[in-house]
Amino acid sequence: MIQILFATQTGNSEFYAEEVGRHISKAIVSSIEDFDFLTLPEQKRVIFIISTTGDGDMTNDMIKFWQFLLIKDLPKESLIKLEFTVFGLGDSSYPKFNYAARKLRSRLLQLSAKEFVPSSFGDEQHPCGIDTEFVIWFENLLKKCDTQNTISQYIKIEQDDINGQQNNVDQFDFKFINKKRLSAEQHSKETYQFNFKCNKLYECGDILCIKPKNQNKLVQQFLELLKLNGNKWIKLEELKQNQKSKKIPKIISIHQLFSEFLDITSPPNRYFIKLMSQFAEKDIHKQKLTEMCAQTPEGLEEYYSYVYREKRNVYEVLYDFQPCVIPLELLIDSLKLIRERQYSISSAYNGEQISITVALVSYTTGKNRQIKGFCSNYLENLQYDEYIEGKIIKGTIGFPKQLEIPVIMVGPGTGVAPFIGFIEQRLKQGAKNKEKTILFFGSCYEQKEFYYKEFLQESPITLFTAFSRDQQRKIYVQHRILESRDLINKIVKENVQNVMIIVTGTSKKMPNQVESVFKECLGEQMVQDLKKRKQYLVECW
Numbered sequence: 001m002i003q004i005l006f007a008t009q010t011g012n013s014e015f016y017a018e019e020v021g022r023h024i025s026k027a028i029v030s031s032i033e034d035f036d037f038l039t040l041p042e043q044k045r046v047i048f049i050i051s052t053t054g055d056g057d058m059t060n061d062m063i064k065f066w067q068f069l070l071i072k073d074l075p076k077e078s079l080i081k082l083e084f085t086v087f088g089l090g091d092s093s094y095p096k097f098n099y100a101a102r103k104l105r106s107r108l109l110q111l112s113a114k115e116f117v118p119s120s121f122g123d124e125q126h127p128c129g130i131d132t133e134f135v136i137w138f139e140n141l142l143k144k145c146d147t148q149n150t151i152s153q154y155i156k157i158e159q160d161d162i163n164g165q166q167n168n169v170d171q172f173d174f175k176f177i178n179k180k181r182l183s184a185e186q187h188s189k190e191t192y193q194f195n196f197k198c199n200k201l202y203e204c205g206d207i208l209c210i211k212p213k214n215q216n217k218l219v220q221q222f223l224e225l226l227k228l229n230g231n232k233w234i235k236l237e238e239l240k241q242n243q244k245s246k247k248i249p250k251i252i253s254i255h256q257l258f259s260e261f262l263d264i265t266s267p268p269n270r271y272f273i274k275l276m277s278q279f280a281e282k283d284i285h286k287q288k289l290t291e292m293c294a295q296t297p298e299g300l301e302e303y304y305s306y307v308y309r310e311k312r313n314v315y316e317v318l319y320d321f322q323p324c325v326i327p328l329e330l331l332i333d334s335l336k337l338i339r340e341r342q343y344s345i346s347s348a349y350n351g352e353q354i355s356i357t358v359a360l361v362s363y364t365t366g367k368n369r370q371i372k373g374f375c376s377n378y379l380e381n382l383q384y385d386e387y388i389e390g391k392i393i394k395g396t397i398g399f400p401k402q403l404e405i406p407v408i409m410v411g412p413g414t415g416v417a418p419f420i421g422f423i424e425q426r427l428k429q430g431a432k433n434k435e436k437t438i439l440f441f442g443s444c445y446e447q448k449e450f451y452y453k454e455f456l457q458e459s460p461i462t463l464f465t466a467f468s469r470d471q472q473r474k475i476y477v478q479h480r481i482l483e484s485r486d487l488i489n490k491i492v493k494e495n496v497q498n499v500m501i502i503v504t505g506t507s508k509k510m511p512n513q514v515e516s517v518f519k520e521c522l523g524e525q526m527v528q529d530l531k532k533r534k535q536y537l538v539e540c541w
């Protein structure tokens with residue numbers, strides 16, 4: 001038996017793990033969270049598919065497993081029987097590229113495990129994405145394993161057309177009340193505060209995870225194309241357990257399946273293209289699809305230029321190659337589950353309402369196709385009083401409850417979201433001392449993107465702003481931090497044991513540039529010490 005373990009934050013590595021699991025006989029695919037790590041020394045072969053998140057961090061589902069591996073007195077030969085390989089998912093625009101996968105590999109080797117196939121590290125920055133490295137690593141892997149027919153099924157339809165009843169949607173905790181525009185009306189970038197009715201307990205720094213649905217029109221078009229009756233109810237039987245079989249209810253209507261569970265809004269992966277090549281009816285389509293899913297550089301390029309870079313969704317690809325009627329069981333097996341999206345909560349708990357700050361994702365592709373982000377588009381189209389599926393989780397940042405603890409916050413763009421809730425909380429607590437709450441906010445234009453302007457200007461905080469494109473020379477939050485070095489130095493030195501520095505926002509260059517200016521202001525050692533004591537926190541996305 002071969003274990004395939006994945007660690008994921010947003011679902012990509014699970015997808016790759018399933019692809020590997022389809023090809024290898026006697027393989028069990030599971031989340032690393034569900035794996036009994038005490039059995040690791042007894043395993044013969046384990047394939048790890050590991051994503052990196054945060055600032056070179058392990059994903060949440062991997063934390064317990066990793067803590068176990070890090071136990072200091074584990075004997076050096078603990079894993080002498082284990083053969084392994086790691087495939088990492090990462091993005092080289094982050095300074096700690098593929099750190100989680102690399103650290104895991106080093107630790108396994110340290111504990112005497114042996115690599116039976118050289119580990120490999122995929123890079124989203126590559127023009128053909130993670131697949132570039134994956135294809136090569138996978139080919140090597142298959143040479144070392146017993147393989148099987150690729151169309152395996154995790155789920156079987158046990159009964160077709162049974163009586164079922166729609167779930168009550170108001171079981172969900174979040175009811176959409178309204179949205180307030182934060183960017184200027186005429187501005188092309190649309191940013192909103194979305195407000196939901198909710199009496200769940202939460203704290204500043206927590207995150208609201210939202211599970212979007214496919215748009216109804218898309219679901220209808222998809223069902224028509226595949227000749228499926230949305231009103232029909234089916235009963236599913238689990239053949240092999242995986243995340244999907246755990247999450248999809250056993251009795252479900254076909255409409256609900258494609259509206260709430262299976263993702264038809266995102267581009268299909270190459271496994272789906274392979275399936276299509278078997279069910280496309282026209283020879284010319286079969287040939288084209290087969291070329292696209294070939295494990296060659298040319299095949300990859302074809303797939304990436306037609307599907308991935310153009311962000312063609314599952315329906316659009318099926319439409320272009322119709323008639324191509326994939327059986328329902330195989331659709332369930334091959335389509336991704338809709339995954340949750342995380343948003344920092346931007347309100348203070350009041351027992352009634354919860355708010356998030358969302359920039360709607362919208363862009364045009366190389367071929368001028370207009371694409372909208374899955375979840376932000378879902379939020380944009382919510383009807384008043386509609387319930388959404390969501391849950392509240394802890395983020396990587398937290399805020400002090402005591403007013404006397406100074407907090408220096410850096411939150412450009414929608415990064416300001418968690419700070420709005422925190423400032424609201426401090427206001428409720430009667431905060432007056434402006435030096436205890438310092439905020440660096442930035443965006444492109446003051447007139448168009450000064451989110452929460454009035455609230456911030458009227459609150460008892462020290463506010464620094466940087467609007468990068470309002471003048472010739474680009475000015476960012478890091479410039480403002482440097483200009484305020486005397487104040488920062490004073491506050492940090494006077495409160496070295498409890499001051500907090502919190503950085504949130506987009507995860508590309510900003511967090512590192514901000515860190516290096518704090519190092520310039522406070523000295524390298526001080527920033528390292530603050531980080532070690534969890535007084536310097538970063539949450540980026």
Ligand SMILES: Cc1cc2nc3c(=O)[nH]c(=O)nc-3n(C[C@H](O)[C@H](O)[C@H](O)COP(=O)(O)O)c2cc1C
Nearest residue numbers: 008009010011012013051053054056090091097098
């Ligand atoms: C918030 C965030 C932080 C990330 N941090 C890193 C990082 O530090 N190093 C890296 O190599 N990749 C990083 N990535 C890239 C992810 O590893 C990559 O997007 C991967 O495909 C995600 O896989 P998953 O869906 O299985 O979580 C980050 C991605 C996000 C969204």
